[in-house]
Amino acid sequence: MAMKTIVTLSAHNIFFKFRGNFTNNSFSKTHFPNFHSYSSSSSNDNGHTQSKFQKVANLNDALNLFDQMSQTRPLPSIVKFTQLLQSLTKMKHFSHSIDLFKKMCALGVPVDNYTMNIIIKCCCHLYRTNEAFAALGFCFRRCIVPDVFIYSALLDGLILEDRILEAEIFFKKLIKQKLCEPNVVMYSTMIKGLCKVGNNVIAIQLLSLMDVNGCKPNVVTYSTIIDSLCKDKMIDDAFKLFKEMVFQKGISADVITYNCLIDGLCNLGRWDEAPKMLQEMLDVGISPDVKTFSILVDAFCKEGMIEEAENVIDIMIKKGVVPDIVTYNSLIDGYCLRGEMSKAKTIFDSMVFRGLVPNVVSYSTLLNGYCKSLKIDEAMGLFNEITRKGLKHDVVTYNTMIQGLFQVGRCGDARKLFDEMHGKGQIPDQLTYGIILEGLCNNRQIEEALSLFHLMDEAMGLFNEITRKGLKHDVVTYNTMIQGLFQVGRCGDARKLFDEMHGKGQIPDQLTYGIILEGLCNNRQIEEALSLFHLMGDSKLNMGIVVYNILIDAASKCGKFDIAKGLFRDLTNKGMHPNIRTYNVMISGLCREGLLGDAKRLFLKMEESGFRPDNVTYRVLLQGYLKNNQCDDVEMLLQEMDGRGYSLDATTLSLLLDQIAGGSLNNTLLDLMSKLVPKELMNSPNFSPN
DNA sequence: GTAGGGTTAG
Numbered sequence: 277m278a279m280k281t282i283v284t285l286s287a288h289n290i291f292f293k294f295r296g297n298f299t300n301n302s303f304s305k306t307h308f309p310n311f312h313s314y315s316s317s318s319s320n321d322n323g324h325t326q327s328k329f330q331k332v333a334n335l336n337d338a339l340n341l342f343d344q345m346s347q348t349r350p351l352p353s354i355v356k357f358t359q360l361l362q363s364l365t366k367m368k369h370f371s372h373s374i375d376l377f378k379k380m381c382a383l384g385v386p387v388d389n390y391t392m393n394i395i396i397k398c399c400c401h402l403y404r405t406n407e408a409f410a411a412l413g414f415c416f417r418r419c420i421v422p423d424v425f426i427y428s429a430l431l432d433g434l435i436l437e438d439r440i441l442e443a444e445i446f447f448k449k450l451i452k453q454k455l456c457e458p459n460v461v462m463y464s465t466m467i468k469g470l471c472k473v474g475n476n477v478i479a480i481q482l483l484s485l486m487d488v489n490g491c492k493p494n495v496v497t498y499s500t501i502i503d504s505l506c507k508d509k510m511i512d513d514a515f516k517l518f519k520e521m522v523f524q525k526g527i528s529a530d531v532i533t534y535n536c537l538i539d540g541l542c543n544l545g546r547w548d549e550a551p552k553m554l555q556e557m558l559d560v561g562i563s564p565d566v567k568t569f570s571i572l573v574d575a576f577c578k579e580g581m582i583e584e585a586e587n588v589i590d591i592m593i594k595k596g597v598v599p600d601i602v603t604y605n606s607l608i609d610g611y612c613l614r615g616e617m618s619k620a621k622t623i624f625d626s627m628v629f630r631g632l633v634p635n636v637v638s639y640s641t642l643l644n645g646y647c648k649s650l651k652i653d654e655a656m657g658l659f660n661e662i663t664r665k666g667l668k669h670d671v672v673t674y675n676t677m678i679q680g681l682f683q684v685g686r687c688g689d690a691r692k693l694f695d696e697m698h699g700k701g702q703i704p705d706q707l708t709y710g711i712i713l714e715g716l717c718n719n720r721q722i723e724e725a726l727s728l729f730h731l732m733d734e735a736m737g738l739f740n741e742i743t744r745k746g747l748k749h750d751v752v753t754y755n756t757m758i759q760g761l762f763q764v765g766r767c768g769d770a771r772k773l774f775d776e777m778h779g780k781g782q783i784p785d786q787l788t789y790g791i792i793l794e795g796l797c798n799n800r801q802i803e804e805a806l807s808l809f810h811l812m813g814d815s816k817l818n819m820g821i822v823v824y825n826i827l828i829d830a831a832s833k834c835g836k837f838d839i840a841k842g843l844f845r846d847l848t849n850k851g852m853h854p855n856i857r858t859y860n861v862m863i864s865g866l867c868r869e870g871l872l873g874d875a876k877r878l879f880l881k882m883e884e885s886g887f888r889p890d891n892v893t894y895r896v897l898l899q900g901y902l903k904n905n906q907c908d909d910v911e912m913l914l915q916e917m918d919g920r921g922y923s924l925d926a927t928t929l930s931l932l933l934d935q936i937a938g939g940s941l942n943n944t945l946l947d948l949m950s951k952l953v954p955k956e957l958m959n960s961p962n963f964s965p966n
Numbered sequence: 967g968t969a970g971g972g973t974t975a976g
Contacts (some may be wrong), residue, residue, distance in 0.1 A: 354967090355967050356967085357967095358967055358968085359967050361967095361969080362967065388970075390967055390968050391967095391968090392968095393968045393969075394967095397968090397969080405975070423968090424969080425968050425969050425970095425971090426968090428967090428970075432969075432970075459969090460970080461969050461970045462969085462970080463970090464969095464970045464971070465969080465970055465971095467970095467971095468970070468971070471971095494970095496970055496974095497970085497971080498971090499972075500970080500971045500972095501971095502970090502971090503971065503972060530971095531972085532971060532972045534972095535972050535973070536971080536972055539972075539973070545976080566973085567972065567973045568972095570974075571972085571973055571974095574973075574974065601974080601976045603971060603973095603974085605974055605975070606973090606974060608973055609974085609975070624976045635974095635975095636975085637974060637975045638974095638975085639975090640975045640976070641974085641975050641976090642975095643975090644975070644976060647976095671976085672975060672976050673975090673976085674976095675976050676975085676976050679976075687974095707976065708976095711976080735976085755976060805968090827976045871976095916974050951973085
């Protein structure tokens with residue numbers, strides 16, 4: 277029933293064109309005129325075809341070969357044609373593959389299961405799964421009995437289009453009607469689909485069902501679920517399954533399994549365990565690949581631990597694994613995150629010497645770095661370089677550049693780029709609108725922002741009609757707009773929009789709640805924020821550490837440090853754990869109150885609790901000491917910062933210079949300080965230490 | 967001559 281529905285859904289598709297007589301259509305007519313020019317050498321051509329086939333390396337070769345083959349008589353075998361389609365498909369020229377298939381049909385080449393499997397795969401990868409199902413009809417009409425390869429490809433197509441429910445129905449139908457015996461690949465594909473929608477429980481149930489049905493799962497089946505569990509931060513369950521696979525089922529893990537687990541550990545910040553897994557791999561004789569190392573490099577970079585990342589790169593090179601673009605892109609991003617733009621640029625430039633050509637991702641990463649550190653001229657230069665290098669701007673590079681322009685107040689230029697996007701065929705996405713709204717709001721162009729916000733409704737209405745995939749206001753755009761209104765002090769309007777969300781079916785999330793609390797706090801309505809907080813009681817919304825961080829910060833900033841302290845105690849009582857931000861906010865509060873001893877104790881305690889103080893922690897504590905004219909620990913803190921590869925910001929640096937000028941600090945510290953100041957800061961026009 | 971699992975940018 278379900279399959280029938282799917283097949284009949286696709287009334288307009290390529291396969292209906294082939295009903296009836298295949299040789300008597302326009303394709304064959306356009307092809308045969310060339311026939312005579314080749315026919316005299318057809319016996320040579322066969323040999324030539326054979327040898328040339330090995331060398332099909334690009335689209336043109338393949339198309340030329342097809343022309344030759346189709347003009348050879350007798351026609352080469354279906355195997356030769358299918359191999360050609362296969363090589364095109366491997367090069368991801370899916371639509372060309374389909375084109376050639378049509379021509380083959382027109383020529384009367386007797387296609388078989390192998391051919392159909394490839395064509396179905398092509399349709400699916402073009403997100404045209406309905407046409408793939410039409411191809412199934414084509415099989416039936418031509419008496420090609422679909423096999424487990426074909427059915428698996430179709431199942432994969434549905435999953436690729438996120439049509440998981442249909443995939444499940446299709447899968448069950450295949451079994452119930454005994455249309456084919458599912459094998460380990462088909463089960464694994466179905467499991468992948470279930471995992472894709474976060475249905476790990478059912479995926480695991482299907483895994484045990486396989487055994488019952490006499491189909492042994494393999495490393496792919498297990499790794500699919502292990503990866504999904506890792507992505508859902510259920511790493512302990514992932515390890516449980518991993519152990520079941522290795523020790524109970526005797527299935528060896530491979531490099532992909534380990535990569536999934538290492539990635540999972542990194543995403544949970546369990547740094548100490550990730551390298552242990554790397555060691556374990558080596559111990560059991562599995563060679564880590566570029567991806568293994570890239571995962572580690574990326575994870576370290578995201579945490580600002582560049583030294584560790586560089587270390588990993590050294591190790592991988594020693595092991596004979598060559599870092600690729602992905603590896604270096606992560607490293608570039610790492611330096612960008614630390615604001616060390618000259619280092620980021622050096623890495624970017626060095627890629628060429630390593631035989632790697634920066635791709636659009638490399639550019640957008642560096643571009644983002646320049647934008648975030650407000651070096652807009654460098655950013656603009658890089659943005660223009662992208663097209664000069666023959667690369668194409670995508671939504672990401674536009675979004676990044678637009679955001680950068682807004683950040684330095686160049687709203688007109690941002691707007692111009694936004695208009696340019698359309699002309700260049702880059703359709704703005706949800707994020708583009710978010711960036712523009714935020715940009716307008718931050719630049720106090722609130723009327724513009726509001727009118728754009730309402731305009732989006734119309735624009736998106738149209739968009740929806742055309743694509744059915746379109747845009748609509750989601751929690752993100754609401755959140756952005758609410759935040760914007762708060763930023764210009766329009767708390768009432770923010771509130772109104774918040775109420776409107778519910779009516780439009782957009783459920784406020786923890787972020788919305790955080791924005792509202794923060795908005796109220798910033799607008800000196802901390803009492804309101806606290807009463808909203810108390811009103812929520814033990815609601816899930818109050819169970820986020822972010823909420824506490826906002827309130828603690830706000831309370832201490834407006835002199836209600838006792839409330840801040842109370843909240844800090846309260847969160848542990850509720851079974852929540854402070855994060856690094858909580859510690860930073862508390863330390864900052866203690867310093868503000870002049871309680872430097874307590875600040876220092878908390879600073880030491882956080883490290884004991886497993887929280888490595890970050891750049892912010894050091895800067896906050898230093899500022900506390902300096903503002904209170906207590907300089908005893910300053911040198912030690914600076915030494916530690918140096919050891920950890922941290923850097924000073926403009927505010928802290930000028931406080932330090934003030935103390936040196938006033939004689940409270942020795943000017944021998946200048947050496948150490950200069951090591952801690954990013955070059956960018958030294959050259960920055962915004963920084964003028966008086 | 968056919969199919970399945972993992973990494974990267976806003």
